[in-house]
Every structure is written in structure tokens, then in C-alpha cells.
Amino acid sequence: MIHRIRRLGRQGIEVLRALGRSGVFLFGALWGLPRPSEGLPLLIRQLYVVGVLSLAIVIVSGLFIGMVLGLQGYTILSDYGSEDAVGQMIALTLVRELGPVVAALLFAGRAGSALTAEIGLMKATEQLSSLEMMGVDPLRRVIAPRLWAGFIAMPLLAVIFSTVGIWGGMLVGVEWLGVFEGSFWGNMQASVSFVDDVLNGVIKSIVFGFFCTWIAVFQGYDCVPTSAGISSATTKTVVYSSLAVLGLDFVLTAVMFGSF
């Protein structure tokens, strides 16, 4: 009995220690930016890996989600004879919720897990400690560019996701099912507000990008340097990021759109 309680306490302390380490780690990486002349090429390289290579999955998923929204919205709304409202339904769901959230989930699965595995392998093969040996701070050289690349790429991916999704919805709604194009866009423009809907969605995706990249990079940096450790760190990245995204989404939605 005493043993169990002791183990529970030790686990709690471990969790708090990991949180503390991740905080110190984040602080060190954010404020330890390298000089622009050497940092910028590193950042661009990471933007390519994290952002551009995630583009394909984001565009394809966005297109299909938009098309499904168009189909479903049309079927439901045509029961009430108001299928003209399908445009505003697609736009509001995508811009407010699905764009930031699904893009962040895809980002965690595509880019986050890759970041964790890469940094974890660097740690396991002692590349990080040899960098330190050479007098190069791995936080600056390896971690900071990846963190910033994630922060920058995530909102852009979410915005692209929403745009492609709306286009896909228009494809199904207007071209295929024959909703009048004027009322499709007109209803959309009347009900979507730039500041309240679009900008709030962008803010959401910035927050998600911050947490997803932070979790991914920290899990890699903090993993047990064995092959089993890397695999469990990669799993943790995807699980923690998805949970963080969904939980934060509820909080942010309550703050932004809930009127209380």
C-alpha cells in the first residue's frame, strides 16, 4: 500500500519535472536565436521540411473535407428549402473550426512525428552532445529553427486548408448540385466576418502550431536515447498533440464564440 502511494507520488513528481524541463527548454530555444545571417538558412530549410512537405496532405484533405461538407450540407439544408445557405455553412465550419483543428492534427501526424524522430535519433546517435562538445549550443542550432518553422508554417497551412476546402465545397455545391453561385458567395460574405471568424481562426492555428511544435520538439529532445525510446516519444508526440489541440480548441472556442 505504502509502496503504491510512493509510486504514485513519484509519477506525479516526474510529470511536474518533465513540465519544468519543457518550460526551460522552450525558454532557451526561443530566446537563444542564432544571428540572422546563420539562422535564416536553417529556418528556411526547416520551413521546407515542416511546411512545404506537409502541403500535399493538407491540400488533399482540405479538398475532400470541403466536398463532404458541401454534400452533407446540401442534403440537410435542402430539406428546409434553404440550400442557398450551404456556402455560409461550409465557410463558417471551415474557417472557425475544421481548418485550424484538422490542419493541426495533420500537422502533428505528418510534421510533428518527423521532428520528434529526427531529434530523438540525433540524441541517440550522440550528435547533440557532439555539437555541445564543439561549443555549438544544440538549442540554438537544432531546436530553435525547428520551433520557429513550426510556428510560422502552421497558420499558413490552416489558411490554405480552409481556402482549398471552401473551393472544394463550391465545386460540389455550385458545379455539381446546382446551387446558384451568386447566393452561394453572397450568403457566405454576409455571414462571415473577417475579424470575428477568419482572424479568430488564424489565432487558433497559431496557438495550435505553438503547442504542436513545442510538444514534438521537446519529446524528441527529452526521449530515452534508444530505439524503443524514440518510438515511444513519437507516439507520445502524436497523442499529446492531438489531445492538446482538441482540448485547447474547446477553450478557445468558448472564449471567442461563446457569449457568457
Add this chain to the structure above:
Amino acid sequence: MAQRTTEFIVGVFMVAGFAALVFLALQVSGLTPGAASDTYTVYARFNDAGGLAVRGRVSMAGVTIGRIQTITLDQESFQAQVVMDIDASVNNIPTDSSAIIRTSGLLGEQYIDISVGADETAMQNGDAFYSTQSALNLERMISNFASGR
């Protein structure tokens, strides 16, 4: 891959991201640059604001000319105080016009319809509508009908 190619592709990615944001701003939310600030404010008091919502439409002859800014309770008269932003280009609403709450369609949202008066002078920033007509309350109408009043 060469550094130059990577830089170019990342540049294209960033441009695509910002282009998507501009698309969301212009085409989806119908933001027209510069026009947002050119409005003036008028007030109206209703006995019953019904299902009127902030950011709802203010229209005249079916054309949208403004948006509802706030809906609050005036604690002296116990009426709903509605503040509207009207496009600055519509600067000749007669002062004896009346504001009427209407419903678009059978189940649609409620909006304010401005019924034009005949006065020579136009409403200015900060003016209030003298005559208003409250939201049509279906429940109240049925109960009035049932009780024979």
C-alpha cells in the same frame, strides 16, 4: 537539394499562404478595403427586440445599408436600445423614417428594415429613430387572437 531551390519553394509556400488569407478576407468574408470605417451611427428603441442579433442586417428597400452594432437594455424606459452603423454613402435618410424589425423568410434571421419617411432633413450621426415597430411575436399574436383581443 540546393539552398537556392529550397528558398524559392519556401517563398512560394509563404506567398500561397498569404494569398489564401487574402482570398478568405476578400471573397469569403466580403471585406472591402477602406470601406469598413466609413459609417455613421444611429439609434432606435424597440419595445421588443425579439431575435435581433448583433452584426445583423439593416436594410432599406431590401438593400443592405448597414449593420447592427450593439443591442442593450435602456434601464430608464425598459426598452431595447439598438445601435446601428449605416454606410456613409447613404446620407439622406429622412428624419421621420421608421425602423421596423422584420423576419427574412419564414424561419430566417431578423433584421431591421428602414421604412422611408417624407421629411426634408436627413438623419445625422447620433440621431435616433422617432417611430419604431417591434418584432412580430408569433406566440403573443396567437394568444391575443385566442383571447379575442
